[in-house]
Amino acid sequence: MRLSRYFLPTLKDTPREAEIVSHRLMLRAGMMQQASAGIYSWLPLGFRVLKKIEQIVRDEQDAAGWQEVLMPTIQSADLWRESGRYDDYGKEMLRIKDRHDRDMLYGPTNEELITDIFRTHVRSYRELPGRLYHIQWKFRDEVRPRFGVMRGREFLMKDAYSFDVDFAAAKRAYNRQFVAYLRTFDRMGLKAIPMAADSGPIGGDMSHEFIILAETGESEVFCHKDWLSADAVPADVDYEADLQPVVDACLARYAATDEKHDPATCPVAEADLVRTRGIEVGHIFYFGTKYSDPMGARVAGSDGKEVTVHMGSYGVGVSRLVGGIIEASHDDAGIVWPEPVAPFKVGLVNLKVGDVACDSTAEALYAGFVNAGIEVLMDDREERPGPKLANMDLIGLPWQVVVGPRGIANGVVEVKNRKTGEREEMTPEAAMNRLAG
Amino acid sequence: MRLSRYFLPTLKDTPREAEIVSHRLMLRAGMMQQASAGIYSWLPLGFRVLKKIEQIVRDEQDAAGWQEVLMPTIQSADLWRESGRYDDYGKEMLRIKDRHDRDMLYGPTNEELITDIFRTHVRSYRELPGRLYHIQWKFRDEVRPRFGVMRGREFLMKDAYSFDVDFAAAKRAYNRQFVAYLRTFDRMGLKAIPMAADSGPIGGDMSHEFIILAETGESEVFCHKDWLSADAVPADVDYEADLQPVVDACLARYAATDEKHDPATCPVAEADLVRTRGIEVGHIFYFGTKYSDPMGARVAGSDGKEVTVHMGSYGVGVSRLVGGIIEASHDDAGIVWPEPVAPFKVGLVNLKVGDVACDSTAEALYAGFVNAGIEVLMDDREERPGPKLANMDLIGLPWQVVVGPRGIANGVVEVKNRKTGEREEMTPEAAMNRLAG
Numbered sequence: 001m002r003l004s005r006y007f008l009p010t011l012k013d014t015p016r017e018a019e020i021v022s023h024r025l026m027l028r029a030g031m032m033q034q035a036s037a038g039i040y041s042w043l044p045l046g047f048r049v050l051k052k053i054e055q056i057v058r059d060e061q062d063a064a065g066w067q068e069v070l071m072p073t074i075q076s077a078d079l080w081r082e083s084g085r086y087d088d089y090g091k092e093m094l095r096i097k098d099r100h101d102r103d104m105l106y107g108p109t110n111e112e113l114i115t116d117i118f119r120t121h122v123r124s125y126r127e128l129p130g131r132l133y134h135i136q137w138k139f140r141d142e143v144r145p146r147f148g149v150m151r152g153r154e155f156l157m158k159d160a161y162s163f164d165v166d167f168a169a170a171k172r173a174y175n176r177q178f179v180a181y182l183r184t185f186d187r188m189g190l191k192a193i194p195m196a197a198d199s200g201p202i203g204g205d206m207s208h209e210f211i212i213l214a215e216t217g218e219s220e221v222f223c224h225k226d227w228l229s230a231d232a233v234p235a236d237v238d239y240e241a242d243l244q245p246v247v248d249a250c251l252a253r254y255a256a257t258d259e260k261h262d263p264a265t266c267p268v269a270e271a272d273l274v275r276t277r278g279i280e281v282g283h284i285f286y287f288g289t290k291y292s293d294p295m296g297a298r299v300a301g302s303d304g305k306e307v308t309v310h311m312g313s314y315g316v317g318v319s320r321l322v323g324g325i326i327e328a329s330h331d332d333a334g335i336v337w338p339e340p341v342a343p344f345k346v347g348l349v350n351l352k353v354g355d356v357a358c359d360s361t362a363e364a365l366y367a368g369f370v371n372a373g374i375e376v377l378m379d380d381r382e383e384r385p386g387p388k389l390a391n392m393d394l395i396g397l398p399w400q401v402v403v404g405p406r407g408i409a410n411g412v413v414e415v416k417n418r419k420t421g422e423r424e425e426m427t428p429e430a431a432m433n434r435l436a437g
Numbered sequence: 438m439r440l441s442r443y444f445l446p447t448l449k450d451t452p453r454e455a456e457i458v459s460h461r462l463m464l465r466a467g468m469m470q471q472a473s474a475g476i477y478s479w480l481p482l483g484f485r486v487l488k489k490i491e492q493i494v495r496d497e498q499d500a501a502g503w504q505e506v507l508m509p510t511i512q513s514a515d516l517w518r519e520s521g522r523y524d525d526y527g528k529e530m531l532r533i534k535d536r537h538d539r540d541m542l543y544g545p546t547n548e549e550l551i552t553d554i555f556r557t558h559v560r561s562y563r564e565l566p567g568r569l570y571h572i573q574w575k576f577r578d579e580v581r582p583r584f585g586v587m588r589g590r591e592f593l594m595k596d597a598y599s600f601d602v603d604f605a606a607a608k609r610a611y612n613r614q615f616v617a618y619l620r621t622f623d624r625m626g627l628k629a630i631p632m633a634a635d636s637g638p639i640g641g642d643m644s645h646e647f648i649i650l651a652e653t654g655e656s657e658v659f660c661h662k663d664w665l666s667a668d669a670v671p672a673d674v675d676y677e678a679d680l681q682p683v684v685d686a687c688l689a690r691y692a693a694t695d696e697k698h699d700p701a702t703c704p705v706a707e708a709d710l711v712r713t714r715g716i717e718v719g720h721i722f723y724f725g726t727k728y729s730d731p732m733g734a735r736v737a738g739s740d741g742k743e744v745t746v747h748m749g750s751y752g753v754g755v756s757r758l759v760g761g762i763i764e765a766s767h768d769d770a771g772i773v774w775p776e777p778v779a780p781f782k783v784g785l786v787n788l789k790v791g792d793v794a795c796d797s798t799a800e801a802l803y804a805g806f807v808n809a810g811i812e813v814l815m816d817d818r819e820e821r822p823g824p825k826l827a828n829m830d831l832i833g834l835p836w837q838v839v840v841g842p843r844g845i846a847n848g849v850v851e852v853k854n855r856k857t858g859e860r861e862e863m864t865p866e867a868a869m870n871r872l873a874g
Contacts (some may be wrong), residue, residue, distance in 0.1 A: 007504050007569060009558035033554055036513035036541070041554055044504045044569075067444050067481045072591045073510060073574055074531075074543070076473035091536045094511075096543075099528045099578045104473070106511070106533075106543075117470060117478055121446035132444060132481075137510055137574070141536045154509045 001344070002366075003379045007044050010391055021216050022323035023148030025335050029395045031322075038145025038153035045395065046322065048343035050156065053321050054135055056187050056340065057158045064180035064239055066131045066160050071113050073137055077103035079112040082295050092140045106139035111291045111313060114161045118309070119297040122163070125307065128299065129173060130163030135318060149323045150218070150279075156319040162312045163292075165301060170286055170310035174206055175243040177284050177314040179233050181210050182250065184316065185281065186232035189338025190328060193227055193255045197283065206286035206312075209257070214328035217277035222266070223255035225274050279324045286312040329419075335396030336419050346435055347397040348378040351385045351404035361413065362403045365428055372436040393418065401431050438781070439803075440816045444481050447828055458653050459760035460585030462772050466832045468759075475582025475590035482832060483759065485780035487593065490758050491572055493624050493777065494595045501617035501676055503568045503597050508550050510574055514540035516549040519732050529577045543576035548728045548750055551598045555746070556734040559600070562744065565736065566610060567600030572755060586760045587655070587716070593756040599749045600729075602738060607723055607747035611643055612680040614721050614751040616670050618647050619687065621753065622718065623669035626775025627765060630664055630692045634720060643723035643749075646694065651765035654714030660692035661705050716761045723749040766856075772833030773856050783872055784834035785815040788822045788841035798850065799840045802865055809873040830855065838868050 009030040017034075018024040026032050031046030042050055058068065074096070080086035086093075086105075094106040107113065118130055135158045145153050162173035178194065185192030194208040211221055230253060233246055254268045257278075266273065289308045291297070301307040317324075329336045339345060346369055350362035362378065369376035377397065379388050385404070392400050400416040407413055412425040415434060426434070446467040454471075455461040463469050468483030479487055495505065511533070517523035523530075523542075531543040544550065555567055572595045582590050599610035615631065622629030631645040648658055667690060670683055691705045694715075703710065726745045728734070738744040754761075766773045776782060783806055787799035799815065806813035814834065816825050822841070829837050837853040844850050849862040852871060863871070 005502075007506075007558075007567070030558075033557065035509050035550060035553075036511075036515075036539075039509045039511055039513075041509060041550065042507040043554070044506055047505055047507050050507070065442075068484055069444075069481055070479040070484050070487070072472050072476045072478060074473075074476055074576065074591055076476075078473075094533065094535065096531065096533050098531065099580065102473075113472060113478065116472075117480070120470065121444075130444070139511065143536065154511055 001377050003377060004381050006377065008395070009043065010394060018148065020147050020150065020327070021330060022150060022326035025326050025330060025394070026148055026323065029335060032149065038142055038151070040149060040152060040154075045343050049322050049337070049341055050319060052341045052343075053188065053325075054156070054158075054318050057184055057316050057318060058135065060180045060184040060187070061133050061158065061160060063183075064176045066133045068134060069117075069132050070134045070136060071107070071110050071117075073106055073139070074104050075107045075113055077105055079116055079295075080105065083112050083115075083291050084294060085112070092142065094139045094141045107136075108138055108140045109157075109313075109315075110134070110136075110159055111161070111311070112295070115291045115295045115297050115311070118163050119295060122299060124300050125165045125302055128163060128165050128309070129169060130309075131160070131173065133158060133160030133314075147323070149319045150327075152319065155317065158316040158318055160314040162314075163297070163309045164311075165299065165307055165309065167288075167310055170288075170312055171206070172243070174284065174286050174312050175247050176239055177312070178208065178247050178250075179237055179239070179243050181282050181284065181314075181316070182233045183235070183237070185210060185212065188321070188325065188341050190281075190325065191228070192281065193221070193223055193278070194250060195221065195255045195257050196260055197257075197285075198259075208284050209280045210282035210284075211257070211278035211280050212324055212328050213276050213278050214324070215277055216327045217279045219278060219280075220258040221255070221276060221278040222258075222261045223274050223276075224253050224268050225272050226253050227255060228274065279327055280317075281321050281324050282314075282316045284312070284314045286310075330396070333390070334394035337396045337398055339398045342375075342396070342398050344375040344377040344397050345399060346374055346376040347392045347395070347400045348376055349388050349392055349400060349402045350378065350380055351388065351402060353380055353382050355405055357408045358403050358405055361408055361428055365401060365403070365413070365432065368432050369435070372432070374436060399435055401435070403428075438814050440814060441818050443814065445832075446480065447831060455585065457584050457587065457764070458767060459587060459763035462763050462767060462831070463585055463760065466772060469586065475579055475588070477586060477589060477591075482780050486759050486774070486778055487756060489778045489780075490625065490762075491593070491595075491755050494621055494753050494755060495572065497617045497621040497624070498570050498595065498597060500620075501613045503570045505571060506554075506569050507571050507573060508544070508547050508554075510543055510576070511541050512544045512550055514542055516553055516732075517542065520549050520552075520728050521731060522549070529579065531576045531578045544573075545575055545577045546594075546750075546752075547571070547573075547596055548598070548748070549732070552728045552732045552734050552748070555600050556732060559736055561737050562602045562739055565600060565602050565746070566606060567746075568597070568610065570595060570597030570751075584760070586756045587764075589756065592754065595753040595755055597751040599751075600734070600746045601748075602736065602744055602746065604725075604747055607725075607749055608643070609680070611721065611723050611749050612684050613676055614749070615645065615684050615687075616674055616676070616680050618719050618721065618751075618753070619670045620672070620674070622647060622649065625758070625762065625778050627718075627762065628665070629718065630658070630660055630715070631687060632658065632692045632694050633697055634694075634722075635696075645721050646717045647719035647721075648692075648694070648715035648717050649761055649765050650713050650715050651761070652714055653764045654716045656715060656717075657695040658692070658713060658715040659695075659698045659703070660711050660713075661690050662709050662711050663690050664692060665711065716764055717754075718758050718761050719751075719753045721749070721751040723747075767833070770827070771831035774833045774835055776835045779812075779833070779835050781812040781814040781834050782836060783811055783813040784829045784832070784837045785813055786825050786829055786837060786839045787815065787817055788825065788839060790817055790819050792842055794845045795840050795842055798845055798865055802838060802840070802850070802869065805869050806872070809869075811873060836872055838872070840865075
């Protein structure tokens with residue numbers, strides 16, 4: 001993509017309304033724009049990141065054995081009356097009346113609707129397990145939306161659901177999602193740590209939040225220092241195998257949110273304990289028959305008797321992750337995208353547009369990257385070198401290739417790693433080979 | 438995918454509420470399910486088709502030079518008051534009050550919001566043309582939603598917008614979309630014909646509906662018989678070139694909706710005139726300064742004077758197309774998917790699950806297709822042959838490979854083309870080569 005033609009409205013000044021770094025940087029980098037309070041339009045650069053995150057989430061849900069569906073955003077209130085949540089859910093639920101005065105709502109989550117789909121079609125334990133997910137916009141009418149996409153009102157969420165014949169089977173589904181979450185965040189270049197969460201009235205230990213570490217994170221967290229060097233689960237994990245040992249090994253390393261951490265009972269020696277901050281980006285949850293019971297989601301068991309199915313739900317905040325990744329990965333100059341979610345891999349800067357040698361080298365590199373299938377954004381604008389380089393740092397592409405008249409006179413361009421700041425001069429051919437590798 | 442594990446709730450009986458064939462077949466094929474009146478959940482098979490259509494639309498918008506953004510579903514009423522449409526839009530607009538009693542709405546279209554994005558960032562003619570699109574759910578509160586996804590309340594639409602400095606430039610944008618639409622529908626295996634549409638108070642000939650031919654279509658259309666054999670625009674069309682000749686050549690062939698067709702003035706001889714039915718799947722529209730004027734979307738022109746930008750909008754009904762394609766392509770046995778939008782390319786039927794020879798051949802073919810990157814759905818359920826074959830016809834995958842004990846005894850399987858009905862016996866290896874080619 002040529003920046004001269006790209007709709008990338010970067011801002012020089014920091015917008016006053018942005019309280020946290022990810023919100024500031026997303027606005028400054030021209031990634032998004034507020035449409036109304038807590039509701040955003042995704043501009044081309046931000047949209048690319050959102051789609052990359054969504055695709056990683058999708059790939060790993062598919063790999064774990066879930067099937068993608070798509071439920072609508074607008075739901076009938078009747079289903080929520082069946083589960084009892086229509087009255088319980090407070091003012092965060094956006095309630096709507098249609099033209100026939102029927103009570104509708106903008107879904108904040110989908111347990112009711114997915115349970116309705118399940119009970120309509122599934123009759124026998126032989127059709128289990130049921131494993132469905134979707135990636136859809138949700139709405140929660142926050143009283144005071146802020147922090148940009150980290151706490152917006154309209155947000156994109158992946159929510160998966162499981163239906164099983166008993167607790168043991170439900171636990172297998174839970175473990176699959178547990179492992180899928182480790183892989184999902186690892187693939188995005190994030191250190192995500194599962195921490196026990198309140199599981200509500202059901203009890204048990206079947207509820208975990210996945211929290212990424214970020215010094216600017218929203219809440220304080222504690223973990224054993226082994227977590228910082230721990231490998232995520234292997235890429236070739238077999239989802240058909242018993243995953244309990246993988247989950248147990250993971251949970252054996254201490255990690256706790258501020259709410260759960262008690263210095264008096266913490267099993268980790270002070271010297272081994274890391275105190276930092278984090279951001280919740282996922283939450284997995286087993287809730288038994290909480291919805292299936294009132295909504296009548298039952299199947300015939302192997303003995304012919306009716307069984308109420310055991311359910312779980314598994315959420316990832318897809319749009320929230322865009323902000324979360326920036327919180328976890330930025331510096332004073334701007335965003336530092338992990339390569340798997342970067343909007344483009346390479347930022348190609350022509351420092352002197354109009355100079356024949358610079359233009360021809362930049363154009364040749366651009367064509368080379370495009371032909372090699374490498375996503376490249378070329379700054380071909382007539383603009384001074386300083387703002388061009390600052391702009392490239394701001395938007396945070398993993399690699400910069402800088403073409404300038406002094407280098408070209410010596411037959412070289414500069415390749416910069418945005419994360420480490422390392423710069424290296426090399427021939428255009430060597431730059432091509434380095435980044436196409 | 439193995440059908441034994443796939444959530445594909447096909448129905449034997451035709452649901453009573455479905456009045457048209459696409460609605461009946463989508464329900465029977467387990468593609469979707471009504472959530473509430475005019476609002477549907479997409480089940481795995483339907484979701485795959487929806488995504489394929491979306492991706493073709495996206496590819497062709499990108500190729501034509503548009504950039505993808507994503508605007509939210511919920512909009513502030515204030516913007517619509519600026520354009521004057523808040524009061525004009527009738528009861529089809531879903532109006533919402535948030536917890537702070539602010540007037541919001543579920544966007545039925547996005548001219549106001551995109552104009553707001555444009556005016557916030559663009560100041561100079563040098564930043565034009567502006568070419569943005571998004572693919573997002575819309576809501577129109579139809580008084581009597583029916584016909585399934587053909588006339589739903591919540592529906593997925595691609596809407597593109599153009600911003601240009603004058604009429605001549607706006608016309609170039611219009612022509613690009615005109616050509617992109619021809620290519621988009623052609624890639625889906627559809628015959629789509631542009632027909633002049635009412636352009637409202639602005640007048641001129643810059644509004645066309647794209648209508649696909651289907652005997653079960655919603656409206657009567659007339660066209661010259663040359664349309665039936667006409668090629669769409671070539672795949673290597675150069676969007677940077679002058680597209681007016683391509684557009685003119687296309688419009689030189691007569692085609693008109695019932696509304697526009699007048700036998701008294703029709704230039705086509707009766708013998709050359711085709712009278713059939715059609716379904717609107719796209720609409721492109723130039724509307725000048727209708728929104729940019731009241732909303733103040735102006736740029737500095739080349740002479741420094743302020744210019745109000747000329748706009749156009751270009752819609753494709755993405756979810757509507759799922760139904761539209763079925764209306765255009767089905768038979769008594771079920772759906773007949775054009776290959777580019779088929780949920781799977783191959784339906785592999787093991788007629789006798791449990792038979793060692795059948796199982797091993799079917800499994801080997803399945804592994805072969807998966808390894809070759811061919812999307813395959815294998816019916817590995819324990820079920821009688823008749824219902825299995827009927828089910829495969831119903832869901833309409835382009836190719837069926839049938840593995841049965843009689844064929845296997847002779848070393849062959851049967852390959853069936855769903856559209857032509859042609860069947861051919863061949864070795865499993867030959868079947869593999871035929872379909873992987």
